[in-house]
Amino acid sequence: MEDRKYHHGDLRAALLHAAEAELAERGVEAFSLRQVAKRAGVSHAAPAHHFGDAQGLLTALAAEGFRRFLATQAEREARANPDPHAQLVAGGLGYIDFALARPALFRLMFGSDRPAFGDPALCAAADAAYDHLQAQVAAAGGGVADVAALWAQAHGLADLLMSGRLKPLCDLAPADRDATLTVLLSRCFPAA
């Protein structure tokens, strides 16, 4: 990354990166375009060029978040047994991994009104994540209720762990935690 160029090169990506850091540091509630610009080392009017306003930036960031979310799940799944049930558990663990690794982004995606959730790119990214879950459940022989049960369990665990509730689980070593989470997720399996 050169510093002295008048044209940045990839300011769009730099702004998204700065926005995520800003989100993590100050929370969705205190998020401001001027701070993001400052962090990216750029004039405060520059972001408007790429994203219009704060909502535009947050929308793009949430969409990017859903893509990474799916990628985090895919990582877990790739390392797991190809058996449909093992894949479901892996997906759930990936869900939780993501929430713990990027809590600010997770909260933006699932607990904020600031992104424009009607935006086509954001919808597409969110739908892809949902479709993936649905396909996994179908592969394991489950239906609509199983999707709901698994999603709710993974989401509830992710959200509660992320915000430091569920203390007994928070304090476990990663490996033990994964083992316990596996048991909890398994309870919601499609009935065989």
Place this chain on the structure above:
Amino acid sequence: MEDRKYHHGDLRAALLHAAEAELAERGVEAFSLRQVAKRAGVSHAAPAHHFGDAQGLLTALAAEGFRRFLATQAEREARANPDPHAQLVAGGLGYIDFALARPALFRLMFGSDRPAFGDPALCAAADAAYDHLQAQVAAAGGGVADVAALWAQAHGLADLLMSGRLKPLCDLAPADRDATLTVLLSRCFPAA
């Protein structure tokens, strides 16, 4: 409520009420003390007298929220079969009732950093809710893992329903929805 008095009578309660309405209408993210004062029909410096600052007000509101949260669960439980498992389901349904009836408050309590969660009154109110769940699970013969499973399921369902995800469930009539939710919560029962 008289309007013309110089002294309000119960401004504290009025401000909490206005704050919740404000929260519901504009979201945690745009919450401001001045708007709350305006809504309560009072000068913008008045809230400081009772709550110090915005965080003070939100902390008090969150504490009040936890008390009503517990009350909502108690309503469901009172109408349900006294059998421990039926009581657990009722508690879960009450959890979800609350989230759907007061989404802004729910989000303040579970998805915001703005309240001071170290505040003794807020801690006490939140702990009471947690203790209640723990006692219910114990009565049904469950342990730590069962608490986590049930809490996560209720919380996940509440959060996803509240934010309009889980479309198939959102669209159900209340009675059908309750029946489906009962099945989903039951999957997380303490193993008998």
Place this chain on the structure above:
DNA sequence: TGTACATCAGTGAACGCGCGTTCACTGATGTAC
């Protein structure tokens, strides 16, 4: 019952701040000839 005084709740004007937005601008890049 009446007066004097302390306390308390709420007022409203003033302040400084960070925000988003606008706009004329300038430096860099790419293309036509």
Place this chain on the structure above:
DNA sequence: TGTACATCAGTGAACGCGCGTTCACTGATGTAC
């Protein structure tokens, strides 16, 4: 290879706004005597 011009990305000064905070104040209430 060289010049002229259009386009684009980013600048920085200016603006108006709503916010939280402060502070001297005033109206209401309660208590002492």
